[in-house]
Amino acid sequence: MNQPRRARGPETHGLVVVDKPAGMTSHDVVARLRKVFGQRSVGHAGTLDPDATGVLLVGIGSATRLLRFLQETTKGYDGTVTFGSTTDTLDAAGVVTATFPMAALDVATVQAAANGFLGDIEQIPPMVSAIKIDGKRLHQLAREGVEVERPPRAVRIDRFDVMGVRSGPPDEADISVDCSSGTYIRTLAADLGTALGGGAHLRLLRRTCVGSFTLADAHSLDSIETSSLDSVLSPLAAMRALERVDVTDEVAAKVGNGNTFAAAEFLAAGAGAGPFAVAHASRLIAVYERRGAGVKPAVVLPR
Numbered sequence: 001m002n003q004p005r006r007a008r009g010p011e012t013h014g015l016v017v018v019d020k021p022a023g024m025t026s027h028d029v030v031a032r033l034r035k036v037f038g039q040r041s042v043g044h045a046g047t048l049d050p051d052a053t054g055v056l057l058v059g060i061g062s063a064t065r066l067l068r069f070l071q072e073t074t075k076g077y078d079g080t081v082t083f084g085s086t087t088d089t090l091d092a093a094g095v096v097t098a099t100f101p102m103a104a105l106d107v108a109t110v111q112a113a114a115n116g117f118l119g120d121i122e123q124i125p126p127m128v129s130a131i132k133i134d135g136k137r138l139h140q141l142a143r144e145g146v147e148v149e150r151p152p153r154a155v156r157i158d159r160f161d162v163m164g165v166r167s168g169p170p171d172e173a174d175i176s177v178d179c180s181s182g183t184y185i186r187t188l189a190a191d192l193g194t195a196l197g198g199g200a201h202l203r204l205l206r207r208t209c210v211g212s213f214t215l216a217d218a219h220s221l222d223s224i225e226t227s228s229l230d231s232v233l234s235p236l237a238a239m240r241a242l243e244r245v246d247v248t249d250e251v252a253a254k255v256g257n258g259n260t261f262a263a264a265e266f267l268a269a270g271a272g273a274g275p276f277a278v279a280h281a282s283r284l285i286a287v288y289e290r291r292g293a294g295v296k297p298a299v300v301l302p303r
Helices: 026-037 061-066 107-115 138-143 185-195 221-226 249-256
Strands: 014-020 042-045 053-060 075-083 085-087 096-099 119-123 153-166 172-179 200-210 243-246 276-280 283-291 294-300
Touching: 014 026, 014 061, 014 221, 026 042, 026 053, 026 221, 053 061, 075 185, 107 153, 107 172, 107 185, 119 185, 172 185, 185 200, 249 276, 249 283, 249 294
Parallel strands: 053 200, 085 200, 243 276
Antiparallel strands: 014 053, 042 053, 075 172, 075 200, 085 096, 119 153, 153 172, 276 283, 283 294
8 A cells, every 4th residue: 555645845945054074975965955954946056076074055945056156256265285205186085096205294395385376276177076077977087997188277366375284204385275266176186286396186185165155154954954954045135146036026026037227226336246135125136246237137036
C-alpha cells in the first residue's frame, strides 16, 4: 500500500551564508541544503574547491534568481602558499610535477613579488576547474588525461598581502587577497612561485568574504540543520549591497507586471548606475537595471 504523502510546509525564499567545510564540493552543500529545506530550488554563487573552506552563498527558492547579482562581486581569501614544488592541480590535492631549489624567503622578498600582481592582470585558468572549453568542463578533460590550451582571463587583484613567512623546508607564506570574481588563487600562488625564481602551490584556502557577506554572517552546516530558518536572510537582505528604491502601492503593482519606467520617474536624483533593489512594504519585489534613459526589470519576484 502506498504511504500517504507528507504535507509540505510553506516554501522558504532567501539567502543562506554557509561556512563551507573542507572535503565537500559546492554542489554537495547545495544537495545537503535541499534536504534541509525540502526544496529543489537551491543554488550557489561562486564555486569553492572541495578542499577550500569559508563563505559560500546559497540561494533558496525564488532567491536563486538573485544569485547573479552576488556572483560577480569582489571576494576575499586567506591562504597558505608552499614554495619549492608545483602540482598538476596547483594545490595540495594534486600530484607533484616539479621541485625547485629556492633561496630562503622572507616577508619583504615575497611581498615585493606579490606587489607585481596588483591591479588588472591575466590568468591562465587551471585544468582542474569548472570552465567549459568546447562544451566540456576542464576538470572533466583533466580526469581523462587531456590538457587543452586555455585562453587567459582578465582579473583584478585589489590587495595581495603577505601576512608572514615560515622557514622550511619548505618555506611557506600566509597570504590575504582581495580580488575580482573569476580569480583563481591557486593560479596566483603558482605564479608567485614562478616570480620568485622557482615554483609553488596553494596548500590551504579560506574564503573570507563574497561582496558584503563575510565569515561573521556565515553558519556551519550543522547549525543550519539544527535551526534552518534562523540562518535564512530575506531576499531584501540578500540584496543589501544594491541601491534600494522604495515604491508606492501603485508603482509596486506596475513593477509586479514587469513594467518599464523612465529613469526620472522611478529613481531619485543622484541615483547610481544600478542595479536597484526595488522594495515595497519592506519586501524585495524586483531588481531593476538601467537601460538607456529607462529602467527595466532584471528579476521580478513572485508576490
